[in-house]
Amino acid sequence: MSTSIGKRELDDAGRALLQRASGGRGQFEDLVIVPIFAVIAALVLGALVMLATGVDIGTIGKSFVALGKGSVGSLNAISETLTSAIPLILAGLGLGLGFRAGLFNIGAEGQIVMGGLAAAIFAFSFPGLPAILLIPLSLLAGAIAGAIYAGFAGVLKATTGAHEVITTIMLNLSSFLILIWALKQPYVQVAGRSDPISKSVPEAGQLPRLLDWIDPNLRVHAGLFVMLIMVAFIWWLLFRSKIGFAFRASGENPDAARYAGMKSGLIIVAAMGTAGALAGLGGASQVLGVLERASPGFSAGIGFDAIALALLGRSHPVGILLAGLLFGGLEAGGRQMQVDAGVSIDLIGIIQALIIVFIAAPLLVRAIFPWGFRKDKEGGAA
Amino acid sequence: MDVELRGITKRFGPVVANDNVNLVIRGGEVLGLLGENGAGKSTMMNMLSGLYTPDEGEILIDGKPVKFDGPGDGIEAGIGMVHQHFMLVPVFTVAENVVLGVEPTGRLGHLDLKKARAQVEEINQKYGLHVPADALIENLPVGIQQRVEILKVLFREADVLILDEPTAVLTPQEVEEFFGIVNGLKEAGKAIVFITHKLHEILAISDRISVLRQGRITGEGDPKTLDEEKLAEMMVGRHVSFTVDKTPAQPGSEMLRLEKVTLLDDKDDRLIDDVSFTVRSGEIVGIAGVQGNGQTELVEVITGLARGNAGRITFAGDDITHTSVRDRHRRGMAHIPEDRHRMGMVDKFTIAENMVLNSYYDEAYAAPLGSIDWNRVNETAAAFCVDFDVRTPSVFLPGGSLSGGNQQKMVVARELERQTQLVVASQPTRGVDVGSIEYIHKRLVESRDEGDGVLIVSSELDEIMGLSDRILVMFEGRIVAEFDNTGGKADRNQVGLAMAGATEGEAA
Amino acid sequence: MSNVTINTAGAEQVASTSDRRARITGVILLLLSALVLFALDVAPGEVATFRLTTVRDAVQLPDLVVPGGFNTIVAALLAFIGVRQFLRGGGKWSTLSIGGGLFLVVLAFLVWADAGKSFNLTGMLQATMVRAVPIALGGLAGVLSERVAVVNIAIEGMLLAGAFTGALVGSLIGSWVGLFAAVAIGGMFGMMLAALVVTFRMDQIIAGVVINLFVLGLTSYVTSQVFASNRWMNNAEVFRAWKIPLLSDIPVLGPVLFQQNIFVYGALILVGVATYYLFHTKGGLRARAVGEHPRAADTLGVDVYWTRYFHVTLAGMVAGFGGAWFTLGSVGRFDENMTNGKGFIGLAAMIFGRWHPVGALSAALIFGFADSLQQKLALLNTPIPSEFLAMAPYIATIIVVAGLIGKARPPAADGQPYVKE
Secondary structure, three states, X not given: OOOOOOOOOOOHHXXXXXXXXXXXXXXXXXXXXXXXXXXXXXHHHHHHHHHHOOOOHHHHHHHHHHHHHHHHOOHHHHHHHHHHHHHHHHHHHHXXXXXXXXXXXXXXXXXXXXXXXXXXXXXXXXXXXXXXXXXXXXXHHHHHHHHHHHHHHHHHHHHHOOOHHHHHHXXXXXHHHHHXXXXXXXXXXXXXXXXXXXXXXXXXXXXXXXXXXXXXXXXXXXXXXXXXHHHHHHHHHHHOEHHHXXXXXXXXXXXXXXHOOOOHHHHHHHHHHHHHHHHHHHHHHHHHHHHOOOOOOOOOOHHXXXXXXXXXXXXXXXXXXXXXXHHHHHHHHHHHHHHHHOOOOHHHHHHHHXXXXXXXXXXXXXXXXXXXXXXXXXXXXX | OOEEEEEEEEEEOOEEEEEEEEEEEOOOOEEEEEOOOOOOHHHHHHHHOOOOXXXXXXXXXOOEEEOOOOHHHHHHOOEEEEOOOOOOOOOOEHHHHHHOOOOOEOHHHEEOHHHHHHHHXXXXXXXXXXXXXXXXXXXXXXXXXXXXXXXXXXXXXXXXXXXXXXXXXXXXXXXXXXXXHHHHHHHOOOEXXXXXXXXXXXXXXXXEEEEEEOOEEEEEEOHHHOOHHHHHHHHHOOOOOOOOOOOOOOOOOEEEEEEEEEEEOOOOOEEEEEEEEEEEOOOEEEEEOOOXXXXXXXXXXXXXXXXXXXXXXXXXXXXXXXXXXXXXXXXOEEEEOOOHHHHHOOOOOEHHHHHOOOOOOXXXXXXXXXXXXXXHHHHHHHHHHHHOOOOOOOOOOEHHHOOHHHHHHHHHHHHHOOOOOEEEEEOOOOOOOHHHHHHHHHHHHHHHHOOOEEEEEOOOHHHHHHHOOEEEEEEOOEEEEEEEOHHHOOOHHHHHHHHXXXXXXXXX | OOOOOOOOOOOOOOOOHHHHHHHHHHHHHHXXXXXXXXXXXXXXXXXXXXXXXXXXXXXXXXXXXXEOHHHHHHHHHHHHHHHHHHHHOOHHHHHHHHHHHHHHHHHHHHHHHHEOOEEEHHHHHHHHHXXXXXXXXXXXXXXXXXXXXXXXXXXXXXHHHHHHHHHXXXXXXXXXXXXXXXXXXXXXXXXXXXXXXXXXXXXXXXXHHHHHHHHHHHHHHHHHHHHOOOHHHHOOXXXXXXEOOOHHHOOOHHHHHHEEXXXXXXXXXXXXXXXXXXXXXXXXXXXXXXXXXXXXXXXXOOOHHHHHHHHHHHHHHHXXXXXXXXXXXXXXXXXXXXXXXXXXXXXXXXXXXXXXXXXXXXXXHHHHHHHHHHHHHHHHOOOOOHHHHHHHHHHHHHHHHOOOOOOOOOOOOOOOOOOOO
């Protein structure tokens, strides 16, 4: 016996129910106005931090100019912005997917480390393979490594209830040590070097640069397409597929998901695994497209910035894409800022943290910026 | 002490919860406040206790206007509230709960629990409450917990006691005992406000009755001149009959069978203790009992949400003891969960998404590559809404935006619109308006008449008595009694005794 | 339907949870026994020497010499309790057996690592105490805020802020002022967390993560922007150990407990005070009520918001004090991200310690032990790579939060915002 849901002929009353209500003003405020104000407020506070640390007004002005120039001011700047955005967005997609499924995965950093390491090892282990095989397989190796590493936290949560925030942080800390250990193994280490560093990725394993026919210094690489495909894929997964429905239901109300016959343990492991695969892919694309080898600290905090990204993008793939471009721009601009104005790039970290504060606490933004929001609070919330 | 509410209005966003309410409460008197779920009773009383602040109007105590700004203000003025959902810290002792907020202290803020205990004992003696001062709340039965709530209020020397749906957790016999306590308080000069939606109780205990409907006082009177029918009409605004129309059951083949099912918690205590019973097609079996006696767990074991530690469950002849929730669902078991917000729906999902919450994987909605055919889902959801009178402008609104009654109808629609063989309905009308209650009851009886087995678990004895063809009583994890209720012939009093743990022999 | 399983088990057979737990415990103990027997076996002729006193100590004790056969005895003992658990274990003995079993394994491990060598045991215990300080204080900060139901992921950031402030103000004005400034800054971030989660109702975990990122960004920025070119701003005087007369001369116990700096004493005193406060005073009762059932507390006139602000600020101050340990209590100089996850390990200590100050301290001592053991082992040249030894505290933390050694109940309202009407 199975459920049978016969096709229904809708009468007028039924068809009336299929009218889509418009998103309304409240949604617009949440999705557009709050993020814009958040970015502005964070930049202003960043300027205040510079002022407090003895940077003079002229230099502050220069840094903001450099920030703009370094992110969108030239073809090279745009190429740099995109290059920085690729791993951020890939990792951010994974974190966003986790948030949707109710998992607060802080572990993208460790998953990037594992993904990048695995991709590098795979690529230099099979130097004879043609690019058409070596690139996808190396990326896959990175994704699998990331998925397995995140899967630990997922399995622990599913079986023992261990909170993923703490386990993923511990896995991050462990990953740095594992990386250094691995880079010192004779099979991985470059011959003749005493410091931990891996052999180079062979030419055939490197993600091709897209614009080197214009200028060989333009670093943007084919990882861009991988990233765009993933944005579309995650959108489909979350909002069109059965498994995505289960992810979202578990995230919103785990008891209801259990009631609906969804296997919570399986969903946790699947969501963590997918998130880890995306972060691993991010690490792999960074190693195969930019760094060409694995070295200590190659993850460079991408996994932490990706948390900010996922929050800023409201865990929506398109939002994450846009937020990733913004953060990529901040990253590229920050480097320019360090060169032009002599202001430490760590400032970007402060700005990013502030952006999340304002995004995650819309009440705070409304308190600081009373303009642009409808006065009637209750109407806006409904 | 007398309290007067004058022209009180309270709004929550666009919803007017109380509209120009006038009410007088006098010392030495029980005021019955009647209204169905969502009529605004609790809102009104929360304003008296200081938890909410009225938007308009004023509160007078002994003729003098007072203004409450915080939850402590009501009790300070002598108005104490016993909430429907107990406000007790489960891991604290009775004494700790009672003194919280007005703790007796020694030097360095040291908590003087000895003194607290003595004070608790004193009130215990005075009003005959018999509450153990050192017991942890979580180890006490709900009936005693309720007395702790009363103790708390008396400890703070309240002259006005507001009792919000106090009998919901009591057996009929406990209700009698409780009325004794209430009368004792009244004789001690306290003013009592007794809030309920149960007509016979309000007639039995009140000196005066006020009826609230849609935020307004729609009737007042003397219980001696009123009867249940008149009260019901004042409460709902039209003539209502609380008896469920149904023909005698025509039981057919066995749908569900439990054999010696036992479930342990992680401390190895028996939540369900050796339970066996059957439900046949074409009959409604009701499980009565005070909440917390294993009914929740029983439903979880039947629907597959929990695994029993021993015993066997068969469904239409097949052993399903070890099968999943989804398997049971596929076989045609419908489950209306006891708490729709906790389990039955996802508040932020659209009504359409909620309508396929547990059937989204069904072939009827399948699209290529593991996608869901959302057009099909939306159309089906719209049809369900029309069919079950779920009132909404669109199926794309979040489920949480519906009123309580419509949310419950949405859940019931989802479960009953499929082809089912067994309906497991837990508290199917909790927190729902009278119109929706009537409607849901009607649909459950229809399911029975179409040949489904129906199992209803409810702590509302009236609901069990009205709907069931056969009644089982659950107490401390066991089925302690069974009654034939064909034509409503089960004895309410006997059922009540069984709910308090009297075994069949003693009850008979 | 296809997957119908026939249950042949009789209904009278009830599989209880404690039986299953005892069987799992038994299996784990047997595995540990095998581990000791095969992986940690010491040649019969070799001995492990543990030094208990140094030449400078007032009272001299002979070295503790353990023969190699010790590990075989440990393996046999483990096998014995394992089999006992497996066959007729009761629920209440399971946790104790696992705890005792792990303790034996640690002893066997020490003997194995030290076989044929000599090792200063008292020194390691003293280091244990020192290394436990930031974890214990982080754990205590966690207890204070989670008891009022605010999940405090920001402890890491508060420690880092305390360390930074201690170094900066300590260098500019003096160590005592630096210490007070660290406490004040910790309290400030505590209040900020309270504001974000109580007033602005931000998700508690996000708020914590944000504070961590913000503090990390800010301190790293100042370190590279300002300290790099102004070394004198990052060179504070360190608090020296302060010997308590007489007590510090007791062998073993003296150096461990009574020859420490202000941070060790401070942590011990704070744990005592917090325990008294939480469980024996009016304020503590109210705090716990707010953590368990805020609405109940609210209806009785306890100000839930104020209580949360107060205790989370207090937690921040405790964490700020713990943070100062990193600079004023050890090296005097601040380095980027020098707390390196200690705050999160503190959270694990809080969970392991069942949300009780003394429990958190005990758990912190275990972590401190793992940490100092790791340092010592690096010197003993064991075949285990140093990276894996350094991972020990992280892995221990994962094991703790996974509840593999006993599970406790957090405050009922933990992590939930409270919305007053």
